[in-house]
Amino acid sequence: MTPAEVQAEISQLLRTLAAIGTPIQVLMPAGAAVLLALASVPAWRRLLGPAVTAVAVLLALGEGLLVWFHWRLYETAIVVSPETGRVVGRVAVPLWVESEKLYVWALILALMAVLLRRHREELLPGVAAVLAVLTAGAAVWGRPFTEPLPSFLGQYLGYLQEMASGDPARMMGAYQAMEGARQLYYNTWYMWAHPPALFFAYATFTVAFVATLVMVSRRYSAYETTAYRWIRLGYLPLTAGMLIGFPWAILAWQGESWWWSGKVNMSIMMWLLYTAFLHARLYLRKPGMWRWVAALSILSFLTLLLTYLATYVVPGAHSYL
Amino acid sequence: MNETRHKEWDFTLTVITVALLGSLGVQSFVGTLYIWWATATIPGFEATGHTEFVRWMNVIAAPQVIALVVVMGLCVPKRLFDRTSLVAVSAGMVLVGLFSWAFTGSPQTGLAVYLALSALIQVAVVALTVAGTRGPSYLTEGRLVKTGSGLLHLGFILFALVVIALQRSALMLPIFWIATVITLVGSGLAFYADRLAWRKRVRVDIDRPLAGQ
Numbered sequence: 238m239t240p241a242e243v244q245a246e247i248s249q250l251l252r253t254l255a256a257i258g259t260p261i262q263v264l265m266p267a268g269a270a271v272l273l274a275l276a277s278v279p280a281w282r283r284l285l286g287p288a289v290t291a292v293a294v295l296l297a298l299g300e301g302l303l304v305w306f307h308w309r310l311y312e313t314a315i316v317v318s319p320e321t322g323r324v325v326g327r328v329a330v331p332l333w334v335e336s337e338k339l340y341v342w343a344l345i346l347a348l349m350a351v352l353l354r355r356h357r358e359e360l361l362p363g364v365a366a367v368l369a370v371l372t373a374g375a376a377v378w379g380r381p382f383t384e385p386l387p388s389f390l391g392q393y394l395g396y397l398q399e400m401a402s403g404d405p406a407r408m409m410g411a412y413q414a415m416e417g418a419r420q421l422y423y424n425t426w427y428m429w430a431h432p433p434a435l436f437f438a439y440a441t442f443t444v445a446f447v448a449t450l451v452m453v454s455r456r457y458s459a460y461e462t463t464a465y466r467w468i469r470l471g472y473l474p475l476t477a478g479m480l481i482g483f484p485w486a487i488l489a490w491q492g493e494s495w496w497w498s499g500k501v502n503m504s505i506m507m508w509l510l511y512t513a514f515l516h517a518r519l520y521l522r523k524p525g526m527w528r529w530v531a532a533l534s535i536l537s538f539l540t541l542l543l544t545y546l547a548t549y550v551v552p553g554a555h556s557y558l
Numbered sequence: 559m560n561e562t563r564h565k566e567w568d569f570t571l572t573v574i575t576v577a578l579l580g581s582l583g584v585q586s587f588v589g590t591l592y593i594w595w596a597t598a599t600i601p602g603f604e605a606t607g608h609t610e611f612v613r614w615m616n617v618i619a620a621p622q623v624i625a626l627v628v629v630m631g632l633c634v635p636k637r638l639f640d641r642t643s644l645v646a647v648s649a650g651m652v653l654v655g656l657f658s659w660a661f662t663g664s665p666q667t668g669l670a671v672y673l674a675l676s677a678l679i680q681v682a683v684v685a686l687t688v689a690g691t692r693g694p695s696y697l698t699e700g701r702l703v704k705t706g707s708g709l710l711h712l713g714f715i716l717f718a719l720v721v722i723a724l725q726r727s728a729l730m731l732p733i734f735w736i737a738t739v740i741t742l743v744g745s746g747l748a749f750y751a752d753r754l755a756w757r758k759r760v761r762v763d764i765d766r767p768l769a770g771q
Contacts, residue, residue, distance in 0.1 A: 469749040476745060480717065480738045484731060497615045499590040506586040509579040516572050516579075540583070543590075551594045 238315065240397040246313045247394070251385070254306045258382025261299040265376035268292040269369035276362040276369070285361050292372060293347035300332075300344055303381060307332055314393055316415055317400065319408040325416065328393065329424045333432040335386050336379040341433070343371035345440040356448065356463050359455075363447035392418060427485040434478030439541060441471030442511075446538035453531050461527060464534055465518060472511055479508055499551025503544040510537040567644075571633055578626045582619065589615050620665075627669055627718055628652065630676065633711065651675050670723035677715045684708040706747025713741025 238246075272292060275285045307330055314328040333341040350364045375381065392415065399411030422428060445467035452460035486495050495501055514533040520526050593611065596603045632648050651672055659668025687704045716737035724730045 473742065473745050473749070477738070477742055480741065483721075484734055487725065497589060497593075497612050499593050502586040502590045506583040509583045509586075513576040513579045513583075516576050519572065520569060540587075543587075547590060551590055551597075 240401040269373035272369035339375040434474035438471035438475035449534040702751035709744025
């Protein structure tokens with residue numbers, strides 16, 4: 238295939254994705270508004286469960302479409318060596334980068350909200366409210382169906398243009414940049430394990446945050462236990478996700494002081510705070526200790542939000558700026 | 559060892575650990591805010607000021623990290639020794655670490671030796687816990703939960719060893735993966751093995767009002 242043919246195929250793929258996905262992207266903020274309304278009015282809360290299920294189904298359908306899009310993109314996005322003219326590989330863009338990050342977080346939280354059993358009645362309004370914000374955010378800011386993967390497509394289409402230029406130096410420069418991104422970022426196993434582990438953890442911590450707020454308002458220890466159960470469920474993938482990032486960071490960010498970059502800093506801080514929570518909780522039966530435990534739980538979640546935002550706000554390694 | 563004193567020692571170490579974790583967290587947060595502010599307001603900060611920023615962050619973090627490693631090391635023998643022996647073993651570990659630092663002139667080597675000693679003791683703690691001897695003391699109940707707790711702390715010690723001493727070594731990846739697997743298996747057991755434990759775990763989650771506490 239020539240670069241022009243690849244470009245034409247990608248354009249067609251994007252048109253198909255937009256045609257099928259636009260209704261989903263429009264329904265997402267509408268679903269979010271319904272969730273917020275049902276969570277806010279106590280008399281309507283009996284409809285909250287079905288509404289959460291409906292939003293989960295909508296997001297799952299959208300994810301199915303995105304899986305198809307990524308698969309077709311993988312088949313199309315070839316990288317060709319300018320020296321040999323041979324295909325050296327294809328770009329496997331993970332399902333949780335760029336415009337799809339918030340979407341994946343919303344999807345996992347929606348599935349957890351559907352499966353939520355312990356203290357479901359008390360937690361569902363809060364979880365649904367956060368889910369509404371994430372779903373609306375994924376549609377409005379992410380726009381995964383109408384403006385997918387802007388960074389990847391910008392780089393890849395630029396690479397195709399350079400490959401079509403016929404200038405050997407420009408072709409080699411574009412090839413090396415694209416192949417570097419393919420090998421160290423898109424196609425690395427780490428990118429297929431680290432982000433989903435963290436988004437799973439983010440979703441569990443969201444439920445734990447809601448449970449902590451309920452505990453603080455109602456002052457019953459059983460809600461604290463619920464919060465702890467969700468935090469321990471998320472702590473495992475959080476730790477695994479962060480640990481496996483270490484050898485990758487050494488390799489991919491050679492020569493950079495990546496450990497003091499904003500995003501990495503905030504991630505470590507979040508892990509430290511959740512670790513502190515788990516340690517403090519060992520002494521829960523000490524008088525007044527629950528206040529410290531609740532404060533750590535809330536602080537940890539606020540740090541989680543800052544960690545997520547740091548990617549878009551603070552420059553450095555692991556930043557989209 | 560007196561049970562109350564043992565728990566006080568446990569609590570003190572936990573408070574110090576939480577305080578150090580929190581302190582490093584605050585430094586991370588302030589550092590992030592500074593980077594954000596500096597990039598927006600100081601022209602060419604990435605090229606001119608970033609190296610100095612990293613140097614200062616390292617300088618501020620170093621004593622906290624050393625303290626955290628020392629506390630982590632102190633948490634290990636507490637499982638195994640009575641109060642008198644604990645003080646002697648802990649002081650001995652710190653002295654060996656300091657001696658290694660002084661002898662080689664490298665604080666990294668001192669920390670690495672200290673962590674290696676901690677890892678050895680922790681291996682013994684885990685082995686005794688698995689064997690079911692009454693020696694090691696824990697805040698949790700149940701052999702599997704205790705084994706999990708022992709393993710996850712061993713994993714963190716090995717990971718700290720990788721970060722501090724083995725980043726440029728051929729052993730880095732093998733020990734890193736061992737540390738990761740041990741940490742995750744240990745966490746899984748510590749969090750979820752209570753349902754399988756042969757001794758009933760002390761429950762802290764009995765539903766009760768918190769008001770007035």
